[in-house]
Amino acid sequence: MFNFMKTLMLAALITVSATALARAAEQPHTWQLVIPNELIQIRPIDPAPRLTTLEGKTVVLRWNSTGNGNVFLDRLAELMAKRLPRTTVIKSYEKDTSLNDISGSGMRSQRMARTIQGMNPDLVIAAQCDSKACTSWLVADQSRLEKAGIPTITVATTDSVAQARDIQKNHGLTDMCFVTLPRSISMLPRQVVVDQTDAVFDDIVRAATDWSPAGPELAEKIEPYHTRSFTFVGTSAQLRKLFAKRGWSLSLPFVPPTTDKVAAMLKGTSRDPFEVVWMVPPRQGVLTVELVAALGVMAGAKPEHMPFLLSAVEAMKTPESVRHKAVADQPGAGAAAREGSLPTTALDYFAKLVNQVVGGATAPAPDKSAQGKSLGTSTL
Numbered sequence: 001m002f003n004f005m006k007t008l009m010l011a012a013l014i015t016v017s018a019t020a021l022a023r024a025a026e027q028p029h030t031w032q033l034v035i036p037n038e039l040i041q042i043r044p045i046d047p048a049p050r051l052t053t054l055e056g057k058t059v060v061l062r063w064n065s066t067g068n069g070n071v072f073l074d075r076l077a078e079l080m081a082k083r084l085p086r087t088t089v090i091k092s093y094e095k096d097t098s099l100n101d102i103s104g105s106g107m108r109s110q111r112m113a114r115t116i117q118g119m120n121p122d123l124v125i126a127a128q129c130d131s132k133a134c135t136s137w138l139v140a141d142q143s144r145l146e147k148a149g150i151p152t153i154t155v156a157t158t159d160s161v162a163q164a165r166d167i168q169k170n171h172g173l174t175d176m177c178f179v180t181l182p183r184s185i186s187m188l189p190r191q192v193v194v195d196q197t198d199a200v201f202d203d204i205v206r207a208a209t210d211w212s213p214a215g216p217e218l219a220e221k222i223e224p225y226h227t228r229s230f231t232f233v234g235t236s237a238q239l240r241k242l243f244a245k246r247g248w249s250l251s252l253p254f255v256p257p258t259t260d261k262v263a264a265m266l267k268g269t270s271r272d273p274f275e276v277v278w279m280v281p282p283r284q285g286v287l288t289v290e291l292v293a294a295l296g297v298m299a300g301a302k303p304e305h306m307p308f309l310l311s312a313v314e315a316m317k318t319p320e321s322v323r324h325k326a327v328a329d330q331p332g333a334g335a336a337a338r339e340g341s342l343p344t345t346a347l348d349y350f351a352k353l354v355n356q357v358v359g360g361a362t363a364p365a366p367d368k369s370a371q372g373k374s375l376g377t378s379t380l
Contacts (some may be wrong), residue, residue, distance in 0.1 A: 018344060031232045031239060034257045034294045035358045036248050045172045051123060051209050054087045059208075060121035062141075063093040065101045066134045067186030068193045069127040072155065075197040076125065076204065084205075090119055103137045105317055106279065113144040121150055123208055129156035129164050130184040136282040139164050143171040149150040153177050153207050155200075157184050175213035179203050227290050229259050247254040248357055250349075254298040262322035265293035268306030277313050280359030287313065287358050295357065300343075309350060316351060 051057060059071040059080065070093060093100045096115055103109035116124060124145050129135035135156065142152040156164050156178045160378045168176040179200055185193045232239060239256060243249035255261070266273055266289070273290035280287050289310070296309045 012186070015174070018128055018133055028234050029236075031234075031256060032259045033230060033232055033239075034259055034262045034290075035228045035230060036257055036291060036294045036298065036353070041165065041280065043145060044174050046174050047146045047176060049148045050151055050211060054084050054123070054205070054208055056086055057122035058088040058090060058120060058122045059125060060090045060116055060119050061131065062116065062124055063091075063100055063139075064103075064134055064138050066128050066130060066380075067184075068188060069185075070100075070188070071190055071193045072127050072185060072197050073125070075194045076201065079198070081200050083201075090121070092116060092119060095119065099269060102134050103141050104133075104281075106140075108337075109137065109141050109144060109316070112141055113148065116145065117148060119151065122152050123153065125153045125204065127153070127155040128156060128181070129160040129183075130186060133282055135160045135163050136167055136284055139167040139176070140171065140279065140284055142176065143168060143173055146173055146176065151177070151208075153179055153204060153211075155179050155181060155306050157181050159183075163283065170279060170284040170286055176343050177211045179207055198286040227262075227288070227294065248358060249298070250352055252349075255300055257297045258293040261297045262294045264300070265296055265303050265306060266290065268298065268303030269292075269310065271310070277310065279352075280354060283360035285358040285360055287354060290296050291358060292354075294354040300346045301350065307348075312347060313354065316354065 061077060063069045063073055073091065073093070077091060080087055081087050092115075099112055099115060103112050124142070126138055126142055131139050138154060142154050143151050154164065154176065158180050161178055161180055164178060165176070181196055181200065183198060188196075232242065234242070236256070240249070240253065243254070244251040269289065271289045273288065273293070275289045276286055277289060277292065278287040279285070292309050292313060293306065295307060301309060
């Protein structure tokens with residue numbers, strides 16, 4: 001009987017203690033947190049100088065394999081031959097069929113840009129942006145040419161222009177020239193595509209010589225590629241709700257990325273925190289070493305896992321078939337394994353955070369109201 005009463009008292013004590021701990025955990029705290037997908041000021045780069053005339057110039061037409069883009073460009077070439085006979089037109093998609101695809105990776109985008117540069121263009125016209133992936137990579141490809149001093153015109157649907165401009169800014173360009181179509185041409189009959197090309201031909205010619213950039217529209221200059229932080233007062237449950245609302249989490253439990261935990265994570269690597277390690281598709285979100293640390297914290301990683309996380313990012317850029325080899329071949333991966341490799345569940349969580357929070361794979365609506373001020377529970 002005594003033992004039974006002792007067991008009941010112990011159970012009651014445990015219940016009271018657990019309740020007290022739970023209540024303590026839900027007491028409001030003041031948190032100093034890193035925003036896991038927003039960066040201060042990308043270094044602004046002006047687009048390439050515009051042409052003054054198309055007479056005697058070489059125009060390269062680029063097709064990224066989206067439906068009917070080649071039909072649009074074929075018709076554009078016909079119109080240019082008739083109305084601008086002294087302009088040389090090169091159909092890159094006939095000259096080098098390896099260009100007829102979405103680039104899909106930074107390395108391939110660079111290779112395609114070099115191939116097009118080898119055609120000595122004075123202007124590159126590309127079609128078309130009409131879905132997330134094709135918009136993301138076509139703008140990335142065109143941005144590389146602009147930075148190389150080659151002016152571009154990108155054909156985009158009205159629905160894709162906003163995404164295209166976000167990606168252009170992520171690549172640091174102050175502006176980019178787009179000619180818009182009212183809707184996607186991918187599924188339209190051939191003659192309708194031809195008619196739409198005729199309708200925007202004059203716009204394209206004007207854009208080639210008369211377009212001028214609007215000027216820098218990026219945030220104030222503070223520290224390039226540095227993460228933002230903010231103060232939040234509330235419970236852990238309210239914090240999780242805030243991160244889910246802002247699109248900073250997967251609406252799952254996570255370790256809060258406090259500034260001190262992120263700083264501790266960065267001690268696990270000698271690489272520059274501001275170094276850009278990937279422009280994550282589809283929105284070409286900028287991923288720095290510092291953001292890798294922040295997302296690693298959220299996924300439950302430790303400082304000794306930083307080399308492995310950075311290796312994982314490199315592997316994420318490659319096709320699925322070579323990812324395992326890429327991770328194994330990365331410097332630091334073996335060391336991380338010897339120190340106690342990151343659990344698979346945490347690594348998967350980290351990868352999803354990179355793709356969705358930074359890359360915008362779920363396309364969360366950006367909300368920047370948290371930047372530069374304290375957030376209280378009244379904002380929830």
